[in-house]
Amino acid sequence: MDVRTKIIVCIGITALIMLVAALVNAWALFGYLMALNFSLWLALASIRENKLGVGKWLALASFIIWSICLTGIFYYWQIYYKKVPEFTILGMHPGFFLLFPVMWLLTFIPVTLSYALLFSRVVLRDEDWNEFLRKVKKEEVKQNE
Amino acid sequence: MSDPLVVSLVVVYFAISFLVGILGRRLVKQPEHYFAAHRLFGPVIIGIASFAAIMSGFGFVGGPGLVYSRGAISLWITLSQSVAFGFSWWIIGKRLRALAEVRKFATLPEIAGDRFKSNAVRCLLALCLILGVIAYLGTQVMAGGYVVSGLLGVSLELGIAIIFGITMVYTVVAGMVASILTDVFQGAVMLIAAIAVLVLALVITGGTEGLFTPIAQKDPTLIDPLGVGTWMLALMWYFIFAIGNLGQPHLATKFLAVRSYKDLKWGGVISGGSYMVSSLLWIFVGYAALWFVVIGKLSPLAKPDEAATAFLSQIPSWASGIVYAGLLAAIMSTASGFISIGTAAIVRDIPKALKREIAYEKQIFWGRVVTVLLTLFALLFGYFGGYLVALLGALGWGYFASALVPILGIGLNWKRATREAAIASLSIALGLNIVFLILEQILQFRMPYGMPSYVIVLLLSLLAIIFVSFVTKSSSEDEIDPDIRAAMEL
Numbered sequence: 001m002d003v004r005t006k007i008i009v010c011i012g013i014t015a016l017i018m019l020v021a022a023l024v025n026a027w028a029l030f031g032y033l034m035a036l037n038f039s040l041w042l043a044l045a046s047i048r049e050n051k052l053g054v055g056k057w058l059a060l061a062s063f064i065i066w067s068i069c070l071t072g073i074f075y076y077w078q079i080y081y082k083k084v085p086e087f088t089i090l091g092m093h094p095g096f097f098l099l100f101p102v103m104w105l106l107t108f109i110p111v112t113l114s115y116a117l118l119f120s121r122v123v124l125r126d127e128d129w130n131e132f133l134r135k136v137k138k139e140e141v142k143q144n145e
Numbered sequence: 146m147s148d149p150l151v152v153s154l155v156v157v158y159f160a161i162s163f164l165v166g167i168l169g170r171r172l173v174k175q176p177e178h179y180f181a182a183h184r185l186f187g188p189v190i191i192g193i194a195s196f197a198a199i200m201s202g203f204g205f206v207g208g209p210g211l212v213y214s215r216g217a218i219s220l221w222i223t224l225s226q227s228v229a230f231g232f233s234w235w236i237i238g239k240r241l242r243a244l245a246e247v248r249k250f251a252t253l254p255e256i257a258g259d260r261f262k263s264n265a266v267r268c269l270l271a272l273c274l275i276l277g278v279i280a281y282l283g284t285q286v287m288a289g290g291y292v293v294s295g296l297l298g299v300s301l302e303l304g305i306a307i308i309f310g311i312t313m314v315y316t317v318v319a320g321m322v323a324s325i326l327t328d329v330f331q332g333a334v335m336l337i338a339a340i341a342v343l344v345l346a347l348v349i350t351g352g353t354e355g356l357f358t359p360i361a362q363k364d365p366t367l368i369d370p371l372g373v374g375t376w377m378l379a380l381m382w383y384f385i386f387a388i389g390n391l392g393q394p395h396l397a398t399k400f401l402a403v404r405s406y407k408d409l410k411w412g413g414v415i416s417g418g419s420y421m422v423s424s425l426l427w428i429f430v431g432y433a434a435l436w437f438v439v440i441g442k443l444s445p446l447a448k449p450d451e452a453a454t455a456f457l458s459q460i461p462s463w464a465s466g467i468v469y470a471g472l473l474a475a476i477m478s479t480a481s482g483f484i485s486i487g488t489a490a491i492v493r494d495i496p497k498a499l500k501r502e503i504a505y506e507k508q509i510f511w512g513r514v515v516t517v518l519l520t521l522f523a524l525l526f527g528y529f530g531g532y533l534v535a536l537l538g539a540l541g542w543g544y545f546a547s548a549l550v551p552i553l554g555i556g557l558n559w560k561r562a563t564r565e566a567a568i569a570s571l572s573i574a575l576g577l578n579i580v581f582l583i584l585e586q587i588l589q590f591r592m593p594y595g596m597p598s599y600v601i602v603l604l605l606s607l608l609a610i611i612f613v614s615f616v617t618k619s620s621s622e623d624e625i626d627p628d629i630r631a632a633m634e635l
């Protein structure tokens with residue numbers, strides 16, 4: 001089984017467990033599985049030549065950020081449930097502050113900003129694009145013959 | 146009728162939108178330009194147009210309304226977009242752009258049909274899109290009409306005619322090119338509106354401390370990270386709005402419009418960053434409206450959706466004019482994208498699936514005819530459809546996500562995905578969404594724990610395309626056409 005297929009299977013398995021977690025209202029488990037599922041999608045998208053490469057670090061970083069933020073959000077929500085929090089950050093409930101702006105901004109880095117930063121080295125190198133065009137051209141010639 | 150300054154700003158906005166759209170005609174040289182703006186635009190235009198297409202009128206009215214009535218729970222929708230655009234660019238951006246390089250693809254059903262070598266896939270996906278497009282446009286008719294009628298002091302019917310007439314005319318003239326170019330102008334208007342709202346909301350309320358403290362004293366639930374709702378709902382919203390972004394047809398089609406593969410580089414950051422700025426409007430309009438009520442400057446609102454207008458009544462008229470223009474921009478940018486996608490599905494996909502392809506040189510003509518007919522049908526449906534409009538209106542983001550995330554996200558990244566699996570996945574998405582629509586909207590069935598049914602459908606359709614592929618073989622691996630395979634291996 002190649003790396004791509006392994007990751008696809010993992011995406012399928014996490015989706016299956018997420019479904020079961022949803023049906024039994026295991027919401028915290030659903031949250032962490034969602035973070036894992038997102039990381040797997042990121043890993044899948046960054047595979048090059050059947051290797052994970054930098055994709056595994058991106059996936060790991062994003063999983064850690066989501067997991068820590070979700071844990072903090074769940075924790076502060078629980079201890080200040082229906083109460084005015086003992087402390088606030090810029091006037092915000094600490095759990096709210098972790099959701100906005102912390103998780104909102106931090107996850108942007110490995111998922112969205114990383115695409116631009118890694119574009120020329122990982123996402124789509126010029127030589128890969130040229131090789132792709134060459135392959136397509138070769139197939140066209142073969143078909144015309 | 147509103148303040149003359151507000152009316153002037155709105156009229157200027159309409160005039161510029163119309164002109165920008167009409168000017169797009171010069172770029173339309175072939176049917177692929179008309180239906181998909183095939184390889185015409187750079188990263189800034191694609192980035193801003195993608196954000197504008199995704200930010201609909203809901204973000205300006207429904208989102209703040211939800212914040213007003215239920216606190217932070219709806220923020221899980223809008224905050225997911227900081228990663229959603231990144232996912233779309235990573236997972237399908239490169240593949241769709243590469244496919245646009247090798248074939249003159251103009252629609253998603255064309256791509257899916259050729260990838261899986263199946264007319265059934267093409268036809269099913271086209272039907273999914275047409276149904277979703279009509280449902281979306283139907284719900285926007287009355288909403289758009291009421292906004293224009295209230296602003297300009299005209300009848301509802303004239304309000305509908307103005308907003309959709311302008312949208313229809315520029316879409317008829319230049320198709321997706323007009324849609325994308327107007328999206329850029331409309332996106333810029335939305336960004337200015339969001340920044341203006343953020344500054345005003347913070348100045349008026351005394352910063353985040355001044356904003357949140359009185360709300361917390363009244364009801365601490367409204368400022369906690371969950372708000373009023375269940376965790377399952379909040380997390381499921383975050384999940385489907387993050388990963389489901391790549392399954393929105395009006396976004397995915399934009400990748401076919403990218404001029405050069407190098408232009409992919411900054412598009413995700415531009416669109417994600419722009420959406421993040423516009424999220425501030427969703428958050429701060431909702432909380433500021435709540436603040437005005439809590440401190441007694443406004444009486445409690447009869448309906449949560451009045452939060453946006455209540456907030457606008459408290460700010461200077463020049464600012465509310467910009468925000469109203471932003472709201473119209475949000476409605477029109479999403480509507481024009483959907484009209485183009487529906488038109489393309491009717492003109493290119495359905496006839497091809499039925500083996501009655503329209504002659505290439507006549508496609509733009511028929512595109513224009515269908516744009517008029519589709520818009521008129523949606524207007525009549527929206528105006529006279531009553532209950533049916535509300536019923537089909539539930540087919541939104543989740544419906545598109547459950548149909549397209551497996552087909553594009555898995556189908557273009559995994560050569561082992563098979564035709565049977567794609568058909569199974571699409572059938573589940575279409576069938577179960579309609580079943581849940583009947584159960585929830587007609588039979589008043591409620592999912593337990595506040596779960597949105599469309600997330601369950603997405604998970605099932607994902608499972609179908611993955612696991613059915615392991616027990617079937619057709620159109621996978623070596624059967625894929627070499628050029629499509631090369632794009633998938635890139």
